[in-house]
Amino acid sequence: MARPPSDTPKAADRILATAGELFYREGARAVGVDQIVERAQSTKPSLYRAFGSKDQLIAAYLEGQGQQMWSNFDAAVAAHPDDPKAQILAYVDALGDRALGKGSRGCGLTNAVVEYPDPKHPGHRVAVGHKDRLRSRLRDLTRAMDARKPKKLADSLLLLIEGVFVTSQLFGPDGPAGAARGAAEALIEAHTRKAPKAANDPPGHDRV
Amino acid sequence: MARPPSDTPKAADRILATAGELFYREGARAVGVDQIVERAQSTKPSLYRAFGSKDQLIAAYLEGQGQQMWSNFDAAVAAHPDDPKAQILAYVDALGDRALGKGSRGCGLTNAVVEYPDPKHPGHRVAVGHKDRLRSRLRDLTRAMDARKPKKLADSLLLLIEGVFVTSQLFGPDGPAGAARGAAEALIEAHTRKAPKAANDPPGHDRV
DNA sequence: TCAGCATGTAACTGACCGGTACGGTAAATT
DNA sequence: AATTTACCGTACCGGTCAGTTACATGCTGA
Numbered sequence: 245m246a247r248p249p250s251d252t253p254k255a256a257d258r259i260l261a262t263a264g265e266l267f268y269r270e271g272a273r274a275v276g277v278d279q280i281v282e283r284a285q286s287t288k289p290s291l292y293r294a295f296g297s298k299d300q301l302i303a304a305y306l307e308g309q310g311q312q313m314w315s316n317f318d319a320a321v322a323a324h325p326d327d328p329k330a331q332i333l334a335y336v337d338a339l340g341d342r343a344l345g346k347g348s349r350g351c352g353l354t355n356a357v358v359e360y361p362d363p364k365h366p367g368h369r370v371a372v373g374h375k376d377r378l379r380s381r382l383r384d385l386t387r388a389m390d391a392r393k394p395k396k397l398a399d400s401l402l403l404l405i406e407g408v409f410v411t412s413q414l415f416g417p418d419g420p421a422g423a424a425r426g427a428a429e430a431l432i433e434a435h436t437r438k439a440p441k442a443a444n445d446p447p448g449h450d451r452v
Numbered sequence: 453m454a455r456p457p458s459d460t461p462k463a464a465d466r467i468l469a470t471a472g473e474l475f476y477r478e479g480a481r482a483v484g485v486d487q488i489v490e491r492a493q494s495t496k497p498s499l500y501r502a503f504g505s506k507d508q509l510i511a512a513y514l515e516g517q518g519q520q521m522w523s524n525f526d527a528a529v530a531a532h533p534d535d536p537k538a539q540i541l542a543y544v545d546a547l548g549d550r551a552l553g554k555g556s557r558g559c560g561l562t563n564a565v566v567e568y569p570d571p572k573h574p575g576h577r578v579a580v581g582h583k584d585r586l587r588s589r590l591r592d593l594t595r596a597m598d599a600r601k602p603k604k605l606a607d608s609l610l611l612l613i614e615g616v617f618v619t620s621q622l623f624g625p626d627g628p629a630g631a632a633r634g635a636a637e638a639l640i641e642a643h644t645r646k647a648p649k650a651a652n653d654p655p656g657h658d659r660v
Numbered sequence: 661t662c663a664g665c666a667t668g669t670a671a672c673t674g675a676c677c678g679g680t681a682c683g684g685t686a687a688a689t690t
Numbered sequence: 691a692a693t694t695t696a697c698c699g700t701a702c703c704g705g706t707c708a709g710t711t712a713c714a715t716g717c718t719g720a
Contacts, residue, residue: 255698271567273481277678287699288679298678349569357621358566359479361557375622399628400635406618407611413565414583414614420607427608427639434638463667485708495668496709506708 256294258284264305268352272302272367273359302356303366309352310374316342317381328388329432332401336428339405343412343421350409378402391435400431464502466492472513476560480510480575481567510564511574517560518582524550525589536596537640540609544636547613551620551629558617586610599643608639 262284324330470492532538
């Protein structure tokens, strides 16, 4: 099994790359398989041999989107070792910058769930899988920063993050994404300040 | 021009109502016109006589979604006269409750923009029109509550609001929407507290 | 009684959808 | 040299998409 040293990308790779661009830009439902294989300079049988169905191609695309999300996340974490607050802020900050850049259409994973509400859809599954892990990773960070209610803080930040994704599509380059970093700072500060502003908290427990 | 006292809804109304349910639940792109007219117990010519095209039917549906949003917003405002902070919190609170209710699929306007990224699409236009007005209304409220940076606070709240909409689809009934009210309180508090936490603000100006 | 309007019936168009049967070609293996 | 194996393309399928046509029906008020 010697390696094929061909420098031209295989058909499957070209198809996945092309499908990724089109799916992200126009939405998966709006893009037909004929359009994909034509732009990829390939053919439909190659697509179906490599991916089995359009839905599975969408799932593969979303898996790539997930990997990209984690590489962004991990970069923010690696940039600020042992400083969970700075890690989250770095992530949110970079997120806002990307969202305001031209050509941004938010998060492919989020968009896919909106386009495919059916939980049985393979793309839907992949997307919510990554989002669940994002929620859990955020909780790890908020716990590490000794937030009073780490789950609640993580969820608040998650609202902000998803808000950035979707408002970039609603409002374009002048959208509210620029407010994300400041808002994240305020939320973290409110959850880690010494004197809690409200006193009706069952201490030591973070049930919600 | 006597009124037609018929108690059976006209065909156009049935079509719009049925299309609304289907569009909201499954997404506009996933629903065909045949499916709509069948469930509405009507026919395609009636649909096209009344709405001209599917895209315009989508726009009509979104106009209704916009009206519903404003009725929710106005209800929150009316419930707390002359108290902009309570008005916003009431809106966010009710929003979170609705988003966590079963069968919720977030905001039809937001979803439509995700499904139809093309700014020329009539549905896209209608949706962003309403969202722009929402942003402006939020700014009115944050100005009225004497926030230090009303635009920034309004945008932060908007991120939260859109986050609620979209996370209800990503995480379901146990999603982060429950954290929205508390987060909104924290953001408002941070923007209206007497001593600003950061000192690098050009005073009196709220450029962003 | 008749005109006018709203609605339904039925058939149709052309384009596009996702998906497939089948045959070819070139390199690796023997 | 013969054969396997991996890869790829041509041509086509039935179904569904949005949208249209021509005509029939029934209810409305004048």
